[in-house]
Amino acid sequence: MSKPVKAAVFGTGSWGTAFGMVLADAGCEVVLWARRAGLVDAVNSTRTNPDYLPGVELPRNLRATTDPAEAARDADFAVLAVPSQTLRGNLAEWAPLLAPGTVVVSLMKGIELGSAMRMSEVVQDVAGIGAERIAVVTGPNLAREIAARMPAAAVVACTDEAVARRLQAACHTPYFRPYTNTDVVGCELGGAVKNVIGLAVGIADGMGLGDNAKGSLITRGLAETTRLGAALGADPLTFSGLAGLGDLVATCSSPLSRNHTFGTNLGKGMTLEETIAVTRQTAEGVKSCESVLDLARRHGVDMPITETVVDIVHEGKPPVVALKELMSRSAKPERR
Numbered sequence: 001m002s003k004p005v006k007a008a009v010f011g012t013g014s015w016g017t018a019f020g021m022v023l024a025d026a027g028c029e030v031v032l033w034a035r036r037a038g039l040v041d042a043v044n045s046t047r048t049n050p051d052y053l054p055g056v057e058l059p060r061n062l063r064a065t066t067d068p069a070e071a072a073r074d075a076d077f078a079v080l081a082v083p084s085q086t087l088r089g090n091l092a093e094w095a096p097l098l099a100p101g102t103v104v105v106s107l108m109k110g111i112e113l114g115s116a117m118r119m120s121e122v123v124q125d126v127a128g129i130g131a132e133r134i135a136v137v138t139g140p141n142l143a144r145e146i147a148a149r150m151p152a153a154a155v156v157a158c159t160d161e162a163v164a165r166r167l168q169a170a171c172h173t174p175y176f177r178p179y180t181n182t183d184v185v186g187c188e189l190g191g192a193v194k195n196v197i198g199l200a201v202g203i204a205d206g207m208g209l210g211d212n213a214k215g216s217l218i219t220r221g222l223a224e225t226t227r228l229g230a231a232l233g234a235d236p237l238t239f240s241g242l243a244g245l246g247d248l249v250a251t252c253s254s255p256l257s258r259n260h261t262f263g264t265n266l267g268k269g270m271t272l273e274e275t276i277a278v279t280r281q282t283a284e285g286v287k288s289c290e291s292v293l294d295l296a297r298r299h300g301v302d303m304p305i306t307e308t309v310v311d312i313v314h315e316g317k318p319p320v321v322a323l324k325e326l327m328s329r330s331a332k333p334e335r336r
């Protein structure tokens, strides 16, 4: 009998835990790394993650540890599920623990502030490993629904298609259907920018602007994501797939989305401080709207919705004023 595939998941939050369940259900031996001993004890003794996925029973072939070396030992896959802005610091500690054959998998949907790097670029930079050993999982994957084993499709992307296929096999279950893609740039941009568009749609929903506004923001949001992708060498077709349109639809229509909910609270008139205070988990778009805009400016790409989100979230512009400005931009052809 062949040895089971071993996966280390660094980060025992919502998505790290839910994706760990997917890997375990697909037959992998899974070790979650968590910062807090209390959470590790709860996972190992009660088979639940009471902080992030209360009420969900975790599979038997999944356990937790606070020791990153124990998690990383003999891992075929090292899955990263921490907030995008902490990855660089976290990985500096973990990278020396990884075996030469371990494939690093990013679950994160953000762009680093300051460097404007995608997460796979941060991994390459910090761990010094080649693109063929770095994969990305993205798509319409709200953690709560996946943890309830509700059906979803996803994309596993790697420049080396054979590596993407190995990861696909390692996370394929009756309820989780991963497709491979070699367009890592497009897949990562789709995931990061949809969080920003999710904030915009949430703000519009909070203001009561209706479903036409929602449809318009999703579509024009996809247009500006595709423009940025084209400037960075992504395949434009990636954005009409799961990493682009698929994730936008899920995020922009679900109350489970932290970004959408964050935006809704702002649109209803909460201040930024009040909104942050009621947000318990990572809403990546709040920080990444600034780094996405930075990336766009570095490449001369116009991203008016992203710019509007930055104005509202970070410059304190009232949503009604921002809406008026967005609607009164000069008339343009749909495609340019």
Ligand SMILES: NC(=O)c1ccc[n+]([C@@H]2O[C@H](COP(=O)([O-])OP(=O)(O)OC[C@H]3O[C@@H](n4cnc5c(N)ncnc54)[C@H](O)[C@@H]3O)[C@@H](O)[C@H]2O)c1
Pocket: 011, 012, 013, 014, 015, 016, 017, 035, 052, 081, 082, 083, 084, 086, 090, 107, 108, 109, 110, 141, 142, 143, 144, 280, 281, 282, 284
């Ligand atoms: N939750 C989802 O539905 C979902 C789905 C797909 C992708 N993602 C992406 O996955 C990534 C992780 O999101 P999440 O939902 O698991 O977030 P989360 O807030 O639920 O969990 C984040 C985890 O990171 C840990 N963490 C926070 N700060 C840390 C630090 N400084 N050092 C080490 N660990 C730290 C937290 O303790 C927690 O375990 C994000 O980029 C998110 O966009 C989330």
Ligand SMILES: O=P(O)(O)OC[C@H](O)CO
Pocket: 109, 139, 140, 141, 142, 143, 195, 198, 247, 250, 251, 256, 257, 258, 259, 260, 282, 283, 284
């Ligand atoms: O809760 P959000 O807004 O971070 O979205 C979660 C996932 O990215 C949806 O695919």
